[in-house]
Amino acid sequence: MGSAYPKIRLVGLCLLLVLAFLLDVSLGSVKIPLRDVLNTLFSSSHGSDTTWVFIIKQIRLPKACTAVLAGCSLSVSGLQMQTLFRNPLADPAVLGITAGASFGVALVMLSSGNMATLDAIREVGLSGSWLLIAVACMGAGIVMALVLVLSGRLRDNVLMLVIGMMIASLTMAIIGIWQYFSSPEQIKEYLLWTFGSLGGVTDSQLISLSVVTLAGLTMAWLSSKMLDALQLGENYARSMGLNPKRARLVIICSSSLLSGSITAFCGPIGFIGIAVPHITRQLFRSASHRVLVPACCLIGTLLLLFCDVISQLPSSQAVLPINIITALIGAPVVVALLLRQKNVNVY
Amino acid sequence: MPTQLLKTRDLQTGYHSGARTVVTTQGPLELEVWPGQLVCLLGPNGAGKSTLLKTLAGLHAPLKGRVEASGAEIRSLSPNQRARQISMVLTDKISSHHLSVYSLVALGRYPYSGWMGGLDETDKKTIEWAIDAAGIRPFLDRKLFTLSDGESQKVMLARALAQDTPVLMLDEPTAHLDLPSRIRLMRLLHQLAHDTGKGVLLSTHELELALQVADEVWLLQNADSFHRGAPEDLVLSGAFEAAFAHEDIRFDKQTGTFAINHEDRQPVVLMGQGVTAYWTKRALQRDGFFVPEAVEDSVPAVEGGVPVVRVQEEGGRPYWMLERKGRQDQRLDSISQLLRVLSEEAS
Structure with a gap:
């Protein structure tokens, strides 16, 4: 293994990341020249159009930042799931964890009358966003604990996925019943949310989201030694001195913080959580989570920014829901990976 | 004076399955592992070897009694302290x-x-x-x-x-290995125990291999039957024969190997000494012939209609003379020829 190659690759990926970020900020329904974008970003704006400054600072920058946060969160959460469950197909969406978070969001959106639409919550500001995060994270955590308890009795990778899917369907069914009895406005709001969107996160929400995401990522990074041990399976991990209960608690907490908070604000974004860890392992050829956690952040951010750029359909007014783009890109990636590996039990 | 690395008092192992308690070793077991000792835990598949091993490693709670590692009760140690006492090689597959x-x-x-x-x-x-x-x-x-x-x-x-622990435990380390690898691994373990002063405890159902390297054998036949001692003692006391008794398989005290029982076996008298005679005997036994212990005089056998095989040598190459009643002596140049002639006769 040469030492120069990984470094070049790392630098290259970082450059790509900067490029993707700039591209994401400079593209959109309103055409803004790149020079003005850079001006607005890096100098106290003079000479630029005030509308442009507003668009960049109030809309595009928060959106790109949200993409960064979501890319990190979802891919690290997926990585943790895949290692914890020793299953290459595990990710927050597949295991029903996103559904759990959705349940939390539905709880807030559909339960308390017309006043509690997402817009209303946004207007409440900071305290409202904390409520949404808390409920979504709790929903995610409860489902994850449930899947973990059930899968502990099975010890079979494929069956465990089926259980995750069943819990997801169950949760969605409950939400469905709820929707059935809700008013059309509430349903519309909720449906729009399920398409997923990186926009619509305000400055103040971005702060709470960053705080939660950073906390989750720090926990994930600190749990990398445990994750390394868990790769060998729980029995080996225990024989090496891992405290399985504590490890599970830390991993579930950080993973539900990460996937729950992002799901609360951006909707259930699929495929990032499953595809990015695989791509990262292939690229970095490592199984050490000290490397994989930050590497997943890098690749996840890059991929989600890229998806966001595509979703704006360059040179057009329309914006596609981000969920559609991640599925369009992620699904073939997952299929290609599976075809290459041929064995579901090896990740 | 060296002290025990691992010690049990009054131990009874088993597990709870729902409301039922399954006892896998009745006990009370008083076991020790000494520095530099290679102990083989022998027993048929499903006899409870893994449960005993996990209990000794502190990963599983005993039904009764206690296990001490370097003087400390193993269940009272923290996972980390325990991992500094005992390291394990398990049967779990690593799929990363x-x-x-x-x-x-x-x-x-x-x-x-x-x-x-x-x-x-x-x-x-x-x-x-x-x-x-x-x-x-x-x-x-x-x-x-x-x-x-x-x-x-x-x-x-x-x-x-x-992991650098005083005690090393291996669960079925030779399963899935071919014969040369098995022998190499066992020799390596034997040598390691003697060179490093570690106590090595391994479970296996391969008695012949264990007989050759073990300093001590723990023979676990079923919940109620547990024997321990030097392998030779257990051979002489008949414990092996009892443990592995089966209508089709017989433990041969003379050679320390298993033989397949054939009913109504036809006797063949074998005359001769040394390596050639040993392998001829094995071949005859494998083919279902009964080979009586060393016979002084071959004449009564021939008169009684029992074929006699005389192992001889000519110019460094062995050959076999087959004597039968009322027939001319026949010279054969390989064991396979000998077997063919004998089995044609038998059928």
Whole structure:
């Protein structure tokens, strides 16, 4: 293994990341020249159009930042799931964890009358966003604990996925019943949310989201030694001195913080959580989570920014829901990976 | 005076399955593992070897009694302290695709490494020692999934050695290995125990191999029957015969091997000494002939209609003379010829 190659690759990926970020900020329904974008970003704006400054600072920058946060969160959460469950197909969406978070969001959106639409919550500001995060994270955590308890009795990778899917369907069914009895406005709001969107996160929400995401990522990074041990399976991990209960608690907490908070604000974004860890392992050829956690952040951010750029359909007014783009890109990636590996039990 | 590395008092093992309690070893067991000792836990499949091993390792609670490692009650130790007393090689499959041999061995330092799994000089030295002790340097840079079963078992051994514990436990380490790898692994373990003063405890159902390397055998036949002692003592006391008694299989005290019982076997008298005679006897027994113990005079046998095989040598090459009643003596040049002639006669 040469030492120069990984470094070049790392630098290259970082450059790509900067490029993707700039591209994401400079593209959109309103055409803004790149020079003005850079001006607005890096100098106290003079000479630029005030509308442009507003668009960049109030809309595009928060959106790109949200993409960064979501890319990190979802891919690290997926990585943790895949290692914890020793299953290459595990990710927050597949295991029903996103559904759990959705349940939390539905709880807030559909339960308390017309006043509690997402817009209303946004207007409440900071305290409202904390409520949404808390409920979504709790929903995610409860489902994850449930899947973990059930899968502990099975010890079979494929069956465990089926259980995750069943819990997801169950949760969605409950939400469905709820929707059935809700008013059309509430349903519309909720449906729009399920398409997923990186926009619509305000400055103040971005702060709470960053705080939660950073906390989750720090926990994930600190749990990398445990994750390394868990790769060998729980029995080996225990024989090496891992405290399985504590490890599970830390991993579930950080993973539900990460996937729950992002799901609360951006909707259930699929495929990032499953595809990015695989791509990262292939690229970095490592199984050490000290490397994989930050590497997943890098690749996840890059991929989600890229998806966001595509979703704006360059040179057009329309914006596609981000969920559609991640599925369009992620699904073939997952299929290609599976075809290459041929064995579901090896990740 | 050396002290026991591992000691049990009044031990009874088993597990709870729902409301039912399954006792796998009735006990009360009073066992010890001494420094430099290789102990083989022998027993048929499903006799409860794994449960006993896990109980001794402190990963499973005993039904009654206690296990002490270096004087301390093992269940009262923290997972980390326990991992510094006992390392394990389990039957669990490692499925991580990108784990390299070196990283896996380095995971053995889990109980000693820092918060994030950082390794210091002592850790690195121990890893290097473990790599050489297990003889895995030739495939150090390879990925785990490219190794053969024998190679990966040695890598798992190196990981356990890197854990640097007084006691090393191996659950069925020779399963899935071909005969040469089995013998090599057992010899390696034997040597390791003697050279390093570690206590090595391994479970196996392969009695012949255990007989050759074990300093002590723990024979677990079923919940109510447990014998311990030097392998030779157990052979002489008939404990092996009783433990492995089966209508089709017989334990031969003379050779320490198993023989397949054939009903109504036809006797063949074998005259001769040395290696050739030994292998001829094995071949005859395998083919279902009864070979009585050393006979002085072949005449009564021939008169009684029993074929007599006389092992002879000519110019350094063995040949076989077959004597039968009322027939001319026949000279045969290989065992397979001999078997063919004899079986034609029998049918």
